[in-house]
Amino acid sequence: MMQTQKWIQRQEKILSRLDDLTYATxxxxxxxxxxxxxxxxxxxLFRMEKEKSISSVRMERKVYYLSNKGKERIGSNQGELKRSWITHTLMRNDLYIKLGMPDTWEVERPVTWGNNKLIPDARFTRNGIHHFVEIDNQQTMRTNEDKIKLYKDLSHVIFKQFHHKPVLIWYTLSKVRREKLKEACTKAGVKHVLH
Known part of the structure; x- marks a missing residue:
């Protein structure tokens, strides 16, 4: 009986984490x-898949996500998932882990000021400092440069209100794009970190 209860709790923790991460290896x-x-x-994970709490898709490696049964079990509001999101989502998860799994991590939560709006891939605060995360996977450099301009404007707003410059964290797998992002952020005067 005790073993069954432990198994149920472990499953629900994994289901909740998958609800937060969307996709995970x-x-x-x-x-x-x-x-x-x-x-x-x-x-x-094999047992959970067999019990139909989670599903998976095979890419370079197996990628797990909540099944409809799993969503119902934990009361998830997760909508329909798209395969085109997988690489982007896995990159964001890798960065989340690399950054020490911040407690205040929020995924794709809009930030608005004046007539401007940004939807960072993730955001969090650490030691009172705002951090914004952008995953460079498929978007054009032009789109990235436009975002950097918006982050420059947002930096001024945050500085006025919170007396610190926020940190823009970029994660890309391309060395060439990393250099271009570094150059664009430096040119705009945006405090940044590249992974």
Whole structure:
């Protein structure tokens, strides 16, 4: 009986994490949910998939997401998922883990000021400092440059209100684009970090 209760609690924690992450690899769930070694994590996720709480799709590696049964079980409001989001989402999850899984992490929450609006891929505060995350996956450099201009304007607003400059965190897999993003942020005077 005790073992069953523990299993149910573990499942619900994993389901809730998948609700937050949208898509996740075994490795990401292993770290975020402390599932132990690869064999143990595989065994847990295999059982959950067999029980139809989660589903998966095979890409370079297996990627997990909430099934309709899993969504119902935890009362998720997650809408329809698109395969085109997978790479972007996995990159955002990798950065979330790399940044130490900030407690205040919020995904795609709009920021508005005046007539302007930005939807960062994620945002969080650490030590009272605002951080905004942008994942450079498929958008054009022109789009990135336009966003940097908006972040420059937002930096002034945050500085006036909170007396600090926010940090813009870019995550890209391309060395060439990393250099271009660094150059654009430096030119605009936006405090930034590149991963």
């Amino acid at each position: 075994r490795e990401q769930l292993q770290i975020t949910e402390q599932l132990g070694g690869s064999r143990n994590a595989h065994r847990i």
